[in-house]
Amino acid sequence: MFSKYIVKLAFGLYNSNRYNNTKKFFYDILENPNYNYKKIVDIFLIILILFSIVELIYGIKNSIPAWMHIFDYYIVTIIFGIEYLLRLWVHNDIHKIIIKEYETSQYLKSKFNFYATLLKALNEKWNYIKSPAAIIDLIAIIPFYREFRILRIFKLLRYTQSISQFIDVLKTKRFELMTLFLLLIFLIGTAGVAMYAVEGNINKNINSLFDAIYWALITTSTVGYGDISPVTTMGRIISMIVIINGLVLMAFATSVIVSAFLEKLGEIKDNRIIETINKEDKFVIICGYGQMVKMLLRQNNFENKYVILEKDPEITRQITKDGFNAITDDASRHDVLAKFNIQYADISLLCLGNNDVENIYITLNAKSLSKDIKVIARVSDQSMKKKFILAGADHIIIPNQTANIMLLTSINQPAVYSVLHALLAGKNAAYLDEIKVLSYDKLVGKSIGELEFKTKKLLLIGIQRQNNGGFIFNPSASTILEPNDILLIMGLKISVEHFVNTFQRGLE
Amino acid sequence: MKNKKHAWIFGYNQQSRSIAASLIAEHFTITIIENDEKKFQNALFDGYEHSMLLDVTEDLELEKLDIKQDDWILCLMSDEHLNVFLTLSLHSYCTCNKIIAISHSIYSTQKLKMAGANEVIDIYQVSANRIHNIFEKPIATKLIENFISTDHEISFKEFTIPKNSFLHGAVINEVDFNKFGLIFTGMIDRELGDEFIFAATNINHKLDSGDIIICIGKDEDLAKFEKYLHKDIV
Numbered sequence: 001m002f003s004k005y006i007v008k009l010a011f012g013l014y015n016s017n018r019y020n021n022t023k024k025f026f027y028d029i030l031e032n033p034n035y036n037y038k039k040i041v042d043i044f045l046i047i048l049i050l051f052s053i054v055e056l057i058y059g060i061k062n063s064i065p066a067w068m069h070i071f072d073y074y075i076v077t078i079i080f081g082i083e084y085l086l087r088l089w090v091h092n093d094i095h096k097i098i099i100k101e102y103e104t105s106q107y108l109k110s111k112f113n114f115y116a117t118l119l120k121a122l123n124e125k126w127n128y129i130k131s132p133a134a135i136i137d138l139i140a141i142i143p144f145y146r147e148f149r150i151l152r153i154f155k156l157l158r159y160t161q162s163i164s165q166f167i168d169v170l171k172t173k174r175f176e177l178m179t180l181f182l183l184l185i186f187l188i189g190t191a192g193v194a195m196y197a198v199e200g201n202i203n204k205n206i207n208s209l210f211d212a213i214y215w216a217l218i219t220t221s222t223v224g225y226g227d228i229s230p231v232t233t234m235g236r237i238i239s240m241i242v243i244i245n246g247l248v249l250m251a252f253a254t255s256v257i258v259s260a261f262l263e264k265l266g267e268i269k270d271n272r273i274i275e276t277i278n279k280e281d282k283f284v285i286i287c288g289y290g291q292m293v294k295m296l297l298r299q300n301n302f303e304n305k306y307v308i309l310e311k312d313p314e315i316t317r318q319i320t321k322d323g324f325n326a327i328t329d330d331a332s333r334h335d336v337l338a339k340f341n342i343q344y345a346d347i348s349l350l351c352l353g354n355n356d357v358e359n360i361y362i363t364l365n366a367k368s369l370s371k372d373i374k375v376i377a378r379v380s381d382q383s384m385k386k387k388f389i390l391a392g393a394d395h396i397i398i399p400n401q402t403a404n405i406m407l408l409t410s411i412n413q414p415a416v417y418s419v420l421h422a423l424l425a426g427k428n429a430a431y432l433d434e435i436k437v438l439s440y441d442k443l444v445g446k447s448i449g450e451l452e453f454k455t456k457k458l459l460l461i462g463i464q465r466q467n468n469g470g471f472i473f474n475p476s477a478s479t480i481l482e483p484n485d486i487l488l489i490m491g492l493k494i495s496v497e498h499f500v501n502t503f504q505r506g507l508e
Numbered sequence: 509m510k511n512k513k514h515a516w517i518f519g520y521n522q523q524s525r526s527i528a529a530s531l532i533a534e535h536f537t538i539t540i541i542e543n544d545e546k547k548f549q550n551a552l553f554d555g556y557e558h559s560m561l562l563d564v565t566e567d568l569e570l571e572k573l574d575i576k577q578d579d580w581i582l583c584l585m586s587d588e589h590l591n592v593f594l595t596l597s598l599h600s601y602c603t604c605n606k607i608i609a610i611s612h613s614i615y616s617t618q619k620l621k622m623a624g625a626n627e628v629i630d631i632y633q634v635s636a637n638r639i640h641n642i643f644e645k646p647i648a649t650k651l652i653e654n655f656i657s658t659d660h661e662i663s664f665k666e667f668t669i670p671k672n673s674f675l676h677g678a679v680i681n682e683v684d685f686n687k688f689g690l691i692f693t694g695m696i697d698r699e700l701g702d703e704f705i706f707a708a709t710n711i712n713h714k715l716d717s718g719d720i721i722i723c724i725g726k727d728e729d730l731a732k733f734e735k736y737l738h739k740d741i742v
Contacts, residue, residue: 036528116664160688232566265598265714284643290632291612291614292632292635292636293636294614295614295633296636296639296640299636299637299640300643300644302643350639376556376639379524381526389607395642397638399631399632399634399635400522400523400526401526402635402638403523403610403629403631404526404527404530404630405636406629407527407608407627407629408530411515411531411580411608413665414666415666415694415695415696415704415720415722416722418629418704419693419704419722422706423648423652424637424641430653432645432652433645433648434645434648457708457709458708459691459693459707459708461651461691461724462651464647471651473662473725473726474686474689474690474691474725488647488648488651492706492709495708
C-alpha cells in the first residue's frame with residue numbers, strides 16, 4: 001500500500017514541470033560550470049568560507065563581537081547545511097529509479113520490489129555522501145568543535161581549479177608516485193630501526209623507536225632540525241646513506257611530478273581556454289586554419305570570443321604564434337564539441353578546413369549535438385553543396401565559385417564588379433546596412449514615402465518583414481513600417497548613421 | 509549574337525577549368541597557356557584545342573603570342589610566385605590589355621597589384637568578407653549572396669545607354685526607375701572618366717549615350733528595362 005503511494009508520488013514528480021525546473025535550477029547553480037549564475041553562488045560561498053576562517057584566526061587572541069560569533073555559528077553553518085542538502089538532492093533522481101524499476105516489473109509482469117528499489121536509489125545517494133567533496137562539505141557544517149572549523153578551508157578546493165587540476169595531474173602518475181612512496185616508507189622504516197638498534201641505548205635524544213623514525217624522516221627530507229643527531233660512527237654512516245637516498249628519492253619524485261605537468265600542460269591550457277570561452281553568451285568555434293581564417297580574424301576577431309580547433313599540434317603552435325586563440329583537438333569528435341557550453345551559449349561553428357569529408361563530418365557532429373549551433377561550412381565545389389545542406393549547414397562558402405563569379409563579373413560587367421566588390425568589402429560609398437525597427441522607434445507607423453530616403457542620400461533596397469512576411473524588394477512609397485521590420489539600406493556610412501541618429505536615437 | 513571576345517588563360521587547374529567553361533558560355537574564344545606538360549595535356553583532353561605549352565618565364569616566348577589590344581588576360585597559375593612573375597612580364601609588353609589575376613593570399617594580392625594586374629581577386633579575402641558579413645549583416649549578406657549566386661532572383665545589371673534611347677539627355681533625378689521596379693545604384697559618366705559614381709552621393713548627372721548605369725532588380729524587370737532602353741532606336 002505504502003509502495004503504491006510512493007510510486008504515485010514518483011510519477012507525480014516526474015510529470016511536474018515545477019519540480020523539474022526547480023531541481024534543474026539548483027543543479028545549474030551548484031554543479032553546472034557553464035551556468036552563468038553558478039559563478040555568483042560560488043563567490044558567495046567562498047566569501048562565507050573566508051569569513052569563517054578569518055573569524056577563527058582573529059578569535060584566537062582577540063575577543064570577537066557576539067554578532068560575528070552568531071553569524072558564523074548559526075547562519076554560515078545553516079547556509080552550508082542547506083548547500084549540502086541541495087547537492088545531495090540534485091545528485092540523482094530517486095523517483096526516476098523507482099519509475100524505471102516499476103515499469104520494468106510491469107513489463108515483465110513480475111512483482112515490484114519496492115524496498116530493493118528504494119535501497120538501490122539510496123545507495124546512489126550514499127555513494128555521493130562517501131565522496132571526498134561531500135565529506136569536506138559535511139565537515140564544514142560541523143560547528144561544535146571550534147578548531148574543526150579550520151577544515152572549512154578545504155571547501156575552497158571545490159572552487160579552486162588550480163588545486164583540483166594539480167590533483168588530477170598527480171593522479172596520472174599514481175603508479176610512479178605510489179612506488180616512490182612505498183620506497184620512502186621502506187627507507188625511513190629501515191633507517192629508523194637501524195638507528196634505534198645502533199644508538200637506542202647511547203644517544204640521549206633517542207628514547208623510543210618513534211624518535212628514531214622521526215629522525216629518519218627529518219634526515220631523508222634533508223630538513224635536519226638538529227634536535228636528534230647521531231653520536232656514533234655507525235650512526236653517522238647510516239645518516240650519510242639516508243641523506244643520499246633521500247636526495248635521490250626527492251629528485252625522482254620531482255622529475256615524476258614535473259614530467260606529469262609537462263605532459264598535461266597543453267591539456268590544462270586548452271581546458272582553460274574552453275572554460276574561459278564557455279563563460280560567454282555568444283562565441284565562435286573555428287575548425288581548421290589557413291589563409292581564409294587569418295583574413296577573417298584580421299577583419300573580425302569576434303571581440304576575442306572565438307577559439308580555433310586544430311588537430312595538428314604543430315599548426316596549433318603556429319596559430320598561437322600568429323596571435324590567435326587555438327587548442328589542439330579534433331572537432332569531428334563528439335566529446336570535443338560537447339565540452340562547449342552548447343546548452344546556454346549561442347554558438348557559431350565555422351568549418352573552414354579544405355577537406356569536404358571532414359567539414360561535412362564536423363557539420364553533422366555539431367548538428368547532432370544541437371540544432372541551434374549555426375554552421376558555416378567551406379565547400380570545395382558546387383557538386384558538394386547539396387550534401388552540406390542535407391547535413392544541416394546554415395551557410396555555404398565556395399571560395400572558388402565566388403572568386404570565379406567575381407572574375408566573370410569583372411570581365412562581363414566591370415561596373416557591377418565595382419559595386420559588388422565595394423559591397424563585399426563594406427566600402428564607405430556602398431555601405432549596406434541593416435536597421436531594425438524597434439517597437440518604440442519613431443519609424444513605426446511611418447510610410448516609406450514619408451521617410452524621403454532619396455533626400456537623405458540613401459537607397460532603400462528592401463524590407464525584411466518578420467512573421468514570415470519575407471523580403472519586400474524595393475517597397476512602394478505607401479508601405480507602412482512595422483515593429484521588428486529590418487530595413488536594408490545602402491549609402492554613405494555617415495548618411496546611414498545620421499538616419500539612425502534621427503529616427504532611433506532621437507538626436508534629430 | 510554577341511561579339512566574340514578573346515581571353516588568354518595562363519595556367520590550367522580546377523579553377524581555370526571552371527572559368528574557361530563559363531567564358532565559353534559567354535561567347536568568348538579562349539587560349540590556354542600552360543608550362544606544365546601534364547596540365548597542358550589535361551587542357552587538350554578537356555577540348556581546348558587552342559592550348560599552348562610554353563615556358564612562361566621566357567619573355568621571348570610570351571612576346572610571340574598574338575595578344576590583341578582588346579583581349580583579356582587571366583593569370584591563374586597555381587604557383588603564386590610564377591603568377592606574380594608572369595603578371596609582371598605580361599604587363600611590361602601588353603600595356604593596353606586588362607589583366608585579371610587570382611590570388612591565394614593577402615601578400616600575393618599586393619604583389620600582383622604592384623606587378624600590374626588591373627583586378628586582383630583574392631579568393632580567400634572574398635570568402636572571409638562573406639563570413640564576416642554573415643555575422644554582421646545577415647540580411648544584406650543574403651541579398652549579396654543572391655547577387656553572386658548562379659540561381660539568383662534579384663541581381664545587379666549594368667546598361668550602356670544607347671544613342672537615341674529615352675535616357676539620352678535625361679537628368680538622373682528626373683528618371684523614375686521605380687516605374688520599372690528597379691533601384692538605380694550608380695553610374696559611370698564617360699564625361700568624367702571611368703570612375704563609378706554611387707547613387708548615394710546624390711549628384712544629379714546628365715545621362716549621355718555611352719554612359720553606364722547600374723540597377724538592382726528582379727531578373728524579369730531588368731530584362732524588360734533593357735528592352736525598353738533599346739526601344740525606338742532608329
